[in-house]
Amino acid sequence: MKTPFYTSIFLVLCSFLLLRSAAAQTIVQGRITDKSDKQAVIGATVIEQDKDKRTVTGVSTDINGNFAIRISNTNNKLVVSSIGYKTFTSGPIGKQTTINVVLEPSASSLGEVNITASKTVSTGGLNISKRNSTAATATLNAKDVEDLAVSSIDQALQGRLSGVDFGTTSGDPGAGMSIRIRGTSSITGNANPMIVLDGMPYETEIPADFNFGTADDQGYAQLLNIAPSDIKDITVLKDAATTALWGSRAANGVLIINTKRGTIGKPVITYNFKGSVSVQPNPIPLLSGDQYSMLIPEEFMNATGVPLDFLGNSGQNKAFQYDPSDPFYYYNYSNNTDWAGLVTRNGTIQDHNMSISGGGEKARYYASVGYYNNLGTTVGTALNRLTSKINLDYIVSEKLRFRTDLTYTHVVNNLNYSSGIRDIAFRKMPNMSPYLYDEYGTLTSAYFSPESNIQGKYSSTYNPLAMANEGSSKLYGERITPKFSVIYDVIPNVLQSTFDVQFDINNTKSKTFLPQIATGRPSTDVNVNRATDNDGDSYNIASKFNLIYTPRFNSDKHQLSALMSFQTNESRSASYGVTSTNTASSYLQDPSVPSLVNIDGLNLQSTQGLSRDIGLLAQAQYEYLDRYIISLNARMDGNSKFGPDNRYGIFPGISGRWRVSGEPFMKKTTKFIDELSVRFSYGASGKAPGGSYFNTYKPLDWSYAGRAAIVPTNMELSSLKWETVVGKNLGFNLVLLKNRITLDAEIYQNTTKDMYYPGLNISTVTGFNKIDMNVGTMDNDGWELSLYTVPLKTKDWTVNFDFNIARNTNSMRSISDFYPRESSVGVPAQGNYKSYLILGNPFGSYYGFKFKGVYKDKAATVARDQDGKPIIGPNGQTIYMRYNYPQVDYVFQPGDAMYEDVNKDGNIDYMDMVYLGNGVPKFVGGFGPTISYKGGIKLSVFFSYRLGYQIVNLARMNTTRMYNWDNQSAAVLSRWRKPGDITNMPRALYNEGYNWLGSDRYVEDASFYRLSAVNISYSLKNSVVKRLRLSSLRFNLTGQNLFTWTKYTGQNPDVNTAGSSNPFSYPKDNALTPLSRTFTLGVTAGF
Incomplete structure (x- = not known):
């Protein structure tokens, strides 16, 4: 009987202890509101404070102003604070379990903008408030672009972040953007910034040896695996002293993306849907079949002097005879086909996203799932994406916290087999039928794809509709990224340690098939039933250990923060590829299917890559009197991509801030000057090569001494140096009139030293034909200006207006003597431009001839000297203008293109080539207002612009050259036809003459202003929403890319001008899918 008795006593004692513990851990709930408008105060800090005014624990209010805090001692007090309000302090909590607080606005409140300014800046180092930051940064709240219909967030950012230029590569679904922060800093043109997601590096590089068919680093969107709806904000780091914090991949700048996390409060479920329709801009007006049929005989007659009928019954002639007695040619070549229209359609977008967030004192969570479907405006293109994300925060104790993040993405991207399908559609013979007519004139369902026609064979003149519908190129992506973080306060509020580890597992497959x-080729042709499969796997593990020291001083005059960080990163990649041709059937698209003719059999490829890097960072920031701030940092990087001599690099940085407005002599200005600061920074940031190894090998196709052998593929270079960007920055911040006006200005100078270039051609006497070298120095100078204003703010109305502009100047300072100074193109042949690397000129400059019009008659072709007098030959004969004498010695005729004879020698050659332009915009930026009424109706309008750059309109060149059997634009209707005609359109001339040399005739000013987005949203009143048993309901109507003001004659002036790995490339418009006008209807419901 004793056992039950003692057991009862034990249970009673346990219950008593539990009750005491529960009593000692009272939960207090409440709501914080604004006294002036009774609205919830979001993000207010609620802390438990003991008798010594020490903080015991604390929480923040959620979006409804609610909080819940576990109190350790009921004799303690609650302290509630928020920027812009007076601090509230309660009496002893006692037995209270509900405390509602009304905060009174502070008389010295700095207002709404100051709340934003008080947030910390995500730089990768110390968590410093924006007010005390010494860095050159720009931040965008993702709410500003949440209603835009985009597949990746970079597509919504053009013009919104000062100093950052976003250029489009294509309007196809999933196409990427080129991103340039303060210009192009590398001679290879590959200068995309480092991406950081939730505090850890995010891999965006595609393995160099992986064959994506028509995709490449630019064409495959870097941020496609990050759902825009999960993003909270984006910060760009621009100055070298700050980018150095992130190490060897950050020399081109850093784009930091923070995703949403849970907050204290009851679960909030949000569903968002966006449905869109996309329409391409008006196409280039082209010749009809009838007009084309008149052009071609004229081309032939001008070139040969005989009519096209001279060819008799050849296929070339039959295509234009329209003889009913020959039904094949009559029906299949007597059409008015709009090929561009056949491969163009209206696109559609569906974007669904559902999320849940919430949490209590110990745990907070955010989880989302999304589905995105985009049917492209070019036939055969589409994108499907499934995303899911979970972010968990858990507080174990006052000292220990955990964070766990998990992201999964599945992507299927349908592309055209040929990226030039629209270019072919522009040039395809319009009198041809897309479908085959039989001998009775009946249209069949078979494509009309003759093996050969007067335009040539398959490779350049395929049936674009057949290619769009039947050719296949698909990209499949699976990516999972788990991340785990531990935060431990070794000494609360003094010494904190953090540890983060992230695994990034990415699999990308590409499958192409050309049936x-x-x-139209025979089944034995090497291009027929061509199948490729490529599989690329990458695995990346990154870790970061931080020690953060923030000592407390007896005086408020001093503030010090210090950081030590050790970071590691390991990247592994492997790719496998197989290609086969002539599979047994167009329905058997696997390359393992045996070939009908076994021309080459299977072509197998595989690559592997491994790289490691480590970084050790030290950073400290000291503040004195809240006016003088100095920050020092130094980072040592080690990277396996280098040889042993220069594997490690040290990159220092120093920056500072002087708060002028805090000086005693500025006291009289406090009524209208809220903040006036001057910032400076100086630092260096290193960049490693792109490949995984500094020395590589490959197997031979034949044996040596009866054994298999391998040979080195490159010269081992142990002394290659780090490419280093040394940057200087001077910043200026001004806030006026209670935050109604905020002005940020930056002046910078970045110098890239020891520019790295892979694959420089060398003499083969070394045993190799290429070498990697450090080749020179490049400068990027410029300035940036951002203006944020609140012209109107009343109880009902708020009007904001933002504006930013940036100017970048690029120039080459020095080039190695081993590096070629010009492109391999000699005197430009038809359609080509010459590129030079000239010291003092911008990277990406190109050169050619000056187009002066058309020779109207024979007299106009007479060559003239500097005085304008005719040039007379040694025998007294009249000299007429020639091209490239004596190598070519073509004599210009009436109706030919006229080019400026710069040196007046009567000969158009390389001596007459001049600078024509470059693709570096002089100014980029954006501006627009946001108007809200009673917080329920909101209208935002945004314009973006790029000014002062030139591109080659290759589409116009191809459709106005009148040189072969290609269709041409309607502009050629004004062509020269007879002596005396005054026009700028040369004569039609089949396979003769030099009417489309690389000249400024095709170089156009691509400057533009674009109405990028107009969005109007309406949030239903709470009374209405409650009747629907919802917590919120908002509708929005959005238009994107609505109007573009430009002198450019093509469909889209916003082509990729960032360059490529070829330093002699120049920006060109080759008729890729243009940006579309997109109209979106969206709804967001909260439950």
Whole structure:
């Protein structure tokens, strides 16, 4: 009987202890509101304070102003604070379990903008408030672009972040953007910034040896695996002293993306849907079949002097005879086909996202799932994406906290087999039928794809509709990124340690297939039933350990923060590829299917890559009198991509801030000057090569001494140096009139030293034909200006207006003597431009001839000297203008293109080539107002612009050259036809003459202003929403890319001008899918 008795006593004692513990851990709930408008105060800090005014624990209010805090001692007090309000302090909590607080606005409140300014800046180092930051940064709240219909967030950012230029590569679904922060800093043109997601590096590089078919680093969107709806904000780091914090991948700048996390409060479920329709801009007006049929005989007559009928019954002639007695040619070549229209359609977008967030004192969570479907405006293109994300925060104790993040993405991207499908559609013979007519004149369902026609064979003149519908190129992506973080306060509020580890597992597959039906070629042709499969796997593990020291001083005059960080990163990649041709059937698209003719059999490829890097960072920031701030940092990087001599690099930085407005002599200005600061920074940031190894090998196709052998593929270079960007920055911050006006200005100078270039051609006497070298120095100078204003703010109305502009100047300072100074193109042949690397000129400059019009008659072709007098030959004969004498010695005729004879020698050659332009915009930026009424109706309008750059309109060149059997634009209707005609359009001339040399005739000013987005949203009143048993309901109507003001004659002036790995490339418009006008209807419901 004793056992039950003692057991009862034990249970009673346990219950008593539990009750005491529960009593000692009272939960207090409440709501914080604004006294002036009774609205919830979001993000207010609620802390438990003991008798010594020490903080015991604390929480923040959620979006409804609610909080819940576990109190350790009921004799303690609650302290509630928020920027812009007076601090509230309660009496002893006692037995209270509900405390509602009304905060009174502070008389010295700095207002709404100051709340934003008080947030910390995500730089990768110390968590410093924006007010005390010494860095050159720009931040965008993702709410500003949440209603835009985009597949990746970079597509919504053009013009919104000062000093950052976003250039489009294509309007196809999933196409990427080129991103340039303060210009192009590398001679290879590959200068995209480092991406950081939730505090850890995010891999965006595609393995160099992986074959994506028509995709490449630019064409495959870097941020496609990050759902825009999960993003909270984006910060760009621009100055070298700050980018150095992130190490060897950050020399081109850093784009930091923070995703949403849970907050204290009851679960909030949000569903968002966006449905869109996309329409391409008006196409280039092209010749009809009838007009084309008149052009071609004229071309032939001008070139040969005989009519096209001279060819008799050849296929070339039959295509224009329209003889009913020959039904094949009559029906299949007597059409008015709009090929561009056939491969163009209206696109559609569906974007669904559902999320849940909430949490209590110990745990907070955010989880989302999304589905995105985009049917592209070019036939055959589409994108499907499934995303899911979970972010968890858990507080174990006052000292220990955990964070766990998990992201999964599945992507299927349908592309055209040929990226030039629209260019072919522009040039395809319009009198041809897309479908085959039989001998009775009946249209069949078979594509009309003759093996050969007067335009040539498959490779350049395929049936674009057949290629769009039947050719296949698909990209499949699976990516999972788990991340785990531990935060431990070794000494609360003094010494904190953090540890983060992230695994990034990414698999990308590409499958392409070109069926016989899309080519018209016989089944034995090498291009028929061509199948490729490529599989690329990458695995990346990154870790970061931080020690953060923030000592407390007896005086408020001094503030010090210090950081030590050790970071590691390991990247592994492997790719496998197989290609086969002539598979047994167009329905058997696997390359393992045996070939009908076994021309080459299977072509197998594989690559592997491994790289490691480590970084050790030290950073400290000291503040004195809240006016003088100095920050020092130094980072040592080690990277396996270098040889042993220069594997490690040290990159220092120093920056500072002087708060002028805090000086005693500025006291009289406090009524209208809220903040006036001057910032400076100086630092260096290193950049490693792109490949995984500094020395590589490959197997031979034949044996040596009866054994298999391998040979080195490159010269081992142990002394290659780090490419280093040394940057200087001077910043200026001004806030006026209670935050109604905020002005940020930056002046910078960045110098890239020891520019790295892979694959420089060298003499083969070394045993190799290429070498990697450090080749020179490049400068990027410029300035940036951002203006944020609140012209109107009343109880009902708020009007904001933002504006930013940036100017970048690029120039080459020095080039190695081993590096070529010009492109391999000699005197430009038809359609080509010459590129030079000239010291003092911008990277990406190109050169050619000056187009002066058309020779109207024979007299106009007479060569003239500097005085304008005719040039007379040694025998007294009249000299007429020639091209490239004596190598070519073509004599210009009436109706030919006229080029400026710069040196007046009567000969158009390389001596007459001049600078024509470059693709570096002089100014980039954006501006627009946001108007809200009673917080329920909101209208935002945003314009973006790029000014002062030139591109080659290759589409116009191809459709106005009148040189072969290609269709041409309607502009050629004004062509020269007879002596005396005054026009700028040369004569039609089949396969003769030099009417489309690389000249300024095709170089156009691509400057533009674009109405990028107009969005109007309406949030229903709470009374209405409650009747629907919802917590919120908002509708929005959005238009994107609505109007573009430009002198450019093509469909889209916003082409990729960032360059490529070829330093002699120049920006060109080759008729890729243009940006579309997109109209979106969206709804967001909260439950």
